[in-house]
Amino acid sequence: MKIVLLAGDGIGPEIVAQAERVLLFLKQQGLKIELEPALLGGCAVDATDEPFPEATRKLAAEADAILLGAVGSPRYDTLPREKRPEQGLLAIRKALNLFANLRPVMLYPELADVSTLKPEVVAGLDILIVRELTGGIYFGQPRGIEYQEGQKVGFNTMHYSEAEIQRIAHIAFQAARKRNGKLCSIDKMNVLECTQLWRDVITEIAQSYPDVELSHMLVDNAAMQLVRDPKQFDVMVTGNMFGDILSDEASMLTGSIGMLPSASLNDQNKGLYEPIHGSAPDIAGKNIANPLAAILSVAMMLRYSFNEEEAALKIERAVQATLRQGYRTEDIYEIGLKKVGTIEMGDRVLANL
């Protein structure tokens, strides 16, 4: 199995290095994998003048899975749009048809106090957010900035077809079936026709999943309910834009976004795996970034792309054991525990593996 490693920008290289150690360990243990580094984002712009160079496109197309650190840095914000690191990320998602973005939001019991929410509100939190990733307003046409009647106007198009909604619906219902059997679909059907279609199609697909309890919620209410009572949710499914906002809100409920992995899958379970946190340029190169989200992204890769549930669980248990032993990077540190750097955290997880 071929895995492409996209270290990316900022803290990306440091955290991917620790995840790579985990992969190499599994290889020693007999997992048949080949690792291949490539460029995406700002580092790719620096080297090739393109955020998603042709060489990366080829490698990614041939790979079975991709591990990404993070892309972006304010120093690219003034480049023309198509040269910015984020465009590389959007382009690879689209090129590989990675329409299903899975974002588990879990609070490890060991970290319950790190949250800004009261422990009783978030203890045991375990939500899976399923976000459509290759459609919606992110990719809709027409889009742009133009002159009209003497002034500039900016516009984008939110767009979903039945087929696009159906395929993400199936992913979400199937995920709910494997969990607690509850799916909440998020839309803004009282204002946006596009999301009225979303609600209609989800409702239709629900007939094939009588064992899953479906509910619908407006996006503004969902943003509230995540704060009021996040544990009411099991699986949430929504479009690209709302998924971007709600999954970031949800992840911050845990107080430790340095812990959260994600998967972006196509219809053959080929996937791109990445932490949900950003490239954090301010702490890059200091050996203080938390590598656990990158390591847990490897676990997701094993589960979804390689069907290696056992190995995935092994990694997740090693991470939890490390937390139980009291090791913490700075972002999740609490007084009385053992503060470690990026590399030492990698050491500890490997020791527990």
Place this chain on the structure above:
Amino acid sequence: MKIVLLAGDGIGPEIVAQAERVLLFLKQQGLKIELEPALLGGCAVDATDEPFPEATRKLAAEADAILLGAVGSPRYDTLPREKRPEQGLLAIRKALNLFANLRPVMLYPELADVSTLKPEVVAGLDILIVRELTGGIYFGQPRGIEYQEGQKVGFNTMHYSEAEIQRIAHIAFQAARKRNGKLCSIDKMNVLECTQLWRDVITEIAQSYPDVELSHMLVDNAAMQLVRDPKQFDVMVTGNMFGDILSDEASMLTGSIGMLPSASLNDQNKGLYEPIHGSAPDIAGKNIANPLAAILSVAMMLRYSFNEEEAALKIERAVQATLRQGYRTEDIYEIGLKKVGTIEMGDRVLANL
């Protein structure tokens, strides 16, 4: 001064009744006002088959200010789109050109424990969210659901012109100037060209307000930062859709959305004032709804439309005194305090006035 009262649906009539008592008391004290009831939302659909009937349109056009309870109920969700209560609300905003939606998010010290967030994270919270209300994806054309190549597609258009962004920017900068001089503008410029224009125009207008400290934040990050450290914000400004989501999220940080008023203004300070909470059909008619958001909406009306700062402060102080005396409706009740119904809460505020 003419005030139109739109009681609306669900708990709307009950809470507006208490706000009306406050207005009538001020009238006794010499405030020159006339009150006129009218229909909007589901009650209007029931009576006239239109959510925003012509009679209401005329009264609203002639009025100096409007007080709204709340509109909507699930029992209208199956009506054709144009007959649903929310369409009445959208239509009155557009008809009166109420482009500036002001949503103060304040946590009264007396209610610090009601929040699901740790008290130290939210104590003293005082944010003003300025939301553009008559543009963006809410009103952009084209929009709809159509057949294309044998399947349905749904689409909406996010759209802003320079002029639309400029006028809301001025409102936001001026508000920041009267508060702590900090403005944070929210966009998704790394993906949406429409919001790139938003950022560019806000940055340009900032030159006229050198005394205000402007920052920009991506909407996904803003959704996180509201959970991580909401007190970092003073004034936030954003478009219609993001404002809908973020203001609801922010209001829930206080744990007491039954307390929060809002104003929607045109360029002559004519305004529609309403609680940010919904019509709560499940508790309608039970005399348990919290009337304080409606009463505080009257305070905002006096401040923004009638320039009666003294009277506005008087109401706000009466509300705070009532809380200090320990009176609570069910939504904000804590053990040891005095639970009261909607009407008795009105009594208490009037007594303190």
